[in-house]
Amino acid sequence: MSRRHGDRWLVPPGTAVDLAKHDPRDTSGAPGGERATRKAADELAEPMAELQERLYAESAQSLLIVLQALDAGGKDGTIKHVFRGLNPQGVHVTSFKQPTPHDLAHDFLWRVHGAAPDRGLIGIFNRSHYEDVLVARVRRLVPEPVWRARYRHINDFEVLLAQDARTRIVKIYLHISRDEQAERLRRRLERPDKRWKFNPGDLEERARWDDYLAAYEEALARTSTGDAPWFVVPADHKWFRDWAVSRIVVEALEDMDPQYPEPAADLDGLTVT
């Protein structure tokens, strides 16, 4: 691959981010319309599974995928559709919910550090330490100097994982429109198998849409780094989102280029009797 697809959605380190300029319905770069793109996404499951197997066997590096989005932005759906073909032994999903009192008795990265992927694994964060510069900022859970200092703490932490643990970090913001969010929340209200996902608090959060977008813009700009880049994936169309995320993940794995290791000991001359 000469140029990576994923670069299309990359936030170049050190640049400002204006989400109004990112169209959530954009599908450019897709291999075709909905049907062809779904097929292309499905076809990425096999190379992804094969690269995962090598990563697991190699047991020297790990991949961490951070998924962030507003409510109903598609984090759960992305995990379900993109990562379902993987060997569950090599994947570990962590969903970060309200911190517990024990979490809050520590710095904000403490619980996150504990969930860092083991060597050989793919770790997926469904929400993450980024909530601590998003919801914490919008809902004023901590004073501004505290959340502002966290950009640096986050960057330092991610450098540690990347350099000391050989963790490849890929951070994806699923970008949906305000209309699409309304549509999805309505569907949750209507469908019996979706109602359990509806949380009346989501409406309060929706009322703070602009505040969240501003918080995302600053977070993306300040923490997209060479060691841990952000990607803004247009996510109104689920089929496009699944394909784009699959591409980003497969390209990251290709770039990591995991190899089956040599056996630990010299096996020549051994026979099984």
Add this chain to the structure above:
Amino acid sequence: MSRRHGDRWLVPPGTAVDLAKHDPRDTSGAPGGERATRKAADELAEPMAELQERLYAESAQSLLIVLQALDAGGKDGTIKHVFRGLNPQGVHVTSFKQPTPHDLAHDFLWRVHGAAPDRGLIGIFNRSHYEDVLVARVRRLVPEPVWRARYRHINDFEVLLAQDARTRIVKIYLHISRDEQAERLRRRLERPDKRWKFNPGDLEERARWDDYLAAYEEALARTSTGDAPWFVVPADHKWFRDWAVSRIVVEALEDMDPQYPEPAADLDGLTVT
């Protein structure tokens, strides 16, 4: 389903186990030959995924699958083939390796308890606390009175999970023959993409085959209980093994009968604007 397939492989609580009477090449009960049975196993992926989604949504019960086998018995392969279709967000695989010094500073169930599945999840143990009455016995890592007392500790622990956490426990011993193990170990020596799995220590363990079988027989007999039954699955034929394990898992989930929950709050009259 009037009678469950899984009952065929169940170790009835309170009965002795003679593994010589269980043919590792047995395929009785299968829906057909290799081809038809593979197809039947594949077709179980969909109901399994649907039941998993309900289990996750319900978030009231959990399922724990304990996989035990001798080396090359097919634990990794079973996880890869049977559970690959699940949403990785709802599955958590724990591979128990050599205990760390920190593990050993506690009782043998301490590290296992920490890996018990969260409500709503399917937990899979690749090896488990049973190693503490298997390898610990065969390699004399602890005195006999210590490992002997563990049958009771294990039963008590599993009752706790089953009754207090509503964890359904399904324990599966993958039963292979001595010849099949030799075949598989030879393949690991020969194939470049399998050599990393070969551990010269496996040959030492193989030499203790009879001791391991005796240890398994006693463990299965003493710890197959109503709350946490053991199944002995003939595992020389991988296609049969995958189908049998899929059946046992789907039947357990059907029996748990998870339901989409009512939403936390009264949603009537709410509109999304």
